[in-house]
Amino acid sequence: MTTPLEHRIQTPDGRTLAAAEWGDPSGxxxxxxxxxxxxRLSRWRDPSIYAHAGIRxxxxxxxxxxxxxxxxxxxVADIAEDVTTIxxxxxxxxxAVTGRSGGGPHTLACAAxxxxxxTRCAAVVxxxxxxxxxxxxxxxxxxxxxxxxELALMGEAALRVKLxxxxxxxxxxxxxxxxxxxxxxxxxxxxDRIQQAKDREVIGEVLPDALRDGVDGWVDDDLAFVAPWGFxxxxxxxxxxxxxxxxxxxVPGAHGDWLAAHIPGVEVFASEFGHFGEDADAExxxxxxxGRAA
Numbered sequence: 480m481t482t483p484l485e486h487r488i489q490t491p492d493g494r495t496l497a498a499a500e501w502g503d504p505s506g507x508x509x510x511x512x513x514x515x516x517x518x519r520l521s522r523w524r525d526p527s528i529y530a531h532a533g534i535r536x537x538x539x540x541x542x543x544x545x546x547x548x549x550x551x552x553x554x555v556a557d558i559a560e561d562v563t564t565i566x567x568x569x570x571x572x573x574x575a576v577t578g579r580s581g582g583g584p585h586t587l588a589c590a591a592x593x594x595x596x597x598t599r600c601a602a603v604v605x606x607x608x609x610x611x612x613x614x615x616x617x618x619x620x621x622x623x624x625x626x627x628x629e630l631a632l633m634g635e636a637a638l639r640v641k642l643x644x645x646x647x648x649x650x651x652x653x654x655x656x657x658x659x660x661x662x663x664x665x666x667x668x669x670x671d672r673i674q675q676a677k678d679r680e681v682i683g684e685v686l687p688d689a690l691r692d693g694v695d696g697w698v699d700d701d702l703a704f705v706a707p708w709g710f711x712x713x714x715x716x717x718x719x720x721x722x723x724x725x726x727x728x729x730v731p732g733a734h735g736d737w738l739a740a741h742i743p744g745v746e747v748f749a750s751e752f753g754h755f756g757e758d759a760d761a762e763x764x765x766x767x768x769x770g771r772a773a
Contacts, residue, residue, distance in 0.1 A: 483520070483538075487546070488568045490561065494548035498539035498565055502529025507769055508574035509536045510562055510589070515581025516646075516697040518545045518689030523761050524681050532765040537574075539565055541585070543696030544689045553699055556709025558585040559592040566596070575768045577601040580730060580754065581700050584608075584708060587742075590717050591710040599768050600715070603722040604754050607734040608712070609705040611741075619731030623664035631701040638701055642694040650690065653683045660686065667753060668726040674755035712742050719745045720767055722760065724752040 483499035490496060499519045506529070513521045519538040523529075529536045542550035542561065550557065566574055575598050578586030583605020590600035609616055609628075617625050623645075630638040645662045652660045658676040660683075661667070667675070675682070689696070719742055723735030732749065739747045748763070750756065 482526075486565075486569070488539075488565055490548075490564050494542065494550060495546065496539050496542075496548075496561055496565060497546040498537060498569075500569075501526050501536040501538070502532070502534045504535055506530070506533040506535040508566075508569075508571045509534050509765075509768055510566065510574050510576050511536055511538045512558065512562075512576065512578030512582035512585045512589075513538065513541065513544075513689075514579045515700040516544070516686065516689055516694070517580075517582075518685050520681075520685045520688055522681060524678055528761060528765070532762070532769065534765055534769065537565065537569065537571075540689065541696055541700070543699050545691060545696075547696070549695045549699070551699065553703060554706065554709040555584045555703050556588050556592060558588050562589050563593065563596075572596065573598050575599040575601075577603065577764065577768060578605070579603040581606065581704070583730075584704065587712055587715065587719075587738075588708065588710055590715045590719055591712065597717045599770065600717055600719040601722065601764055601768055602719065602738070603756075603760075603764065604724065604727055604730045605721065605734065605738060606704060606730050607737045608708055610707070611737050614733060614737045616734075619728065619733060621664070621666045621728040623662055623666075624729055626664065627701060628705060631705045635698055635702060639694060639698055642697050642701075646690050646694050646697075649686055653686060665729070667728055670724075670726060670757070671728075671753035671755050674753075674757070677758075678755070712738060715742050715745075720748060721745055722748045722750075722756070722764060724750045724754065724756060726751060726753040729754040
């Protein structure tokens, strides 16, 4: 399928999770966890790639994004409960997981906490824990990210002021047709500017939907990143890969290096590109998740 099959799934605590399916309905189940900010509509610009790879790709809005109900105070580890709810509702026993950027820690949480249900885990440009020993967490980050993290340490009220302004900037730029939809204090590499222009149409669909009702999901993500995650990446026992770039100014390569040094048996795919990688990465990642050579 090239347009998604939509689902609305109820959680045991009465929340709603908005989910979508892409690709081959009988293919390998893959739960894909979106970045920060983003949503269930995030995808490769030609979504037929999933069917061609034999993948049944399930995406969903994390709590507070799009139509998904907010879950105030959520930890990174809490994503495992929502992923379990979605998999059970869709009749999926075992599945691979992947996540990009802010979705990376949530993907690692599933690998650590869901045991044999996860077949493989690919964490793409994943941020490292804020309390990671020996890592200068802010080093190499673009000014907007540094401010965002510092405000998250101050609490929700201070953080929300910036994110609401950033949301409006992005929505205005999308409406104007600009290629660069990010606020001015988020500086990215040249390779990322090129990739962002290629993905402009998808971005123009994803962000207005994900941020339709405000920045609750984005706020809660940022607060969760700088708090204890609720699991130890060293406990991950399923096949796991890390994908990251040396030119990344949003999640610098040092975060990937730290995770690589602390996840047992991890496979590392580091490049000289930025946060959005290169076009060839899409097929490589799907191949790895399916157990084929990347």
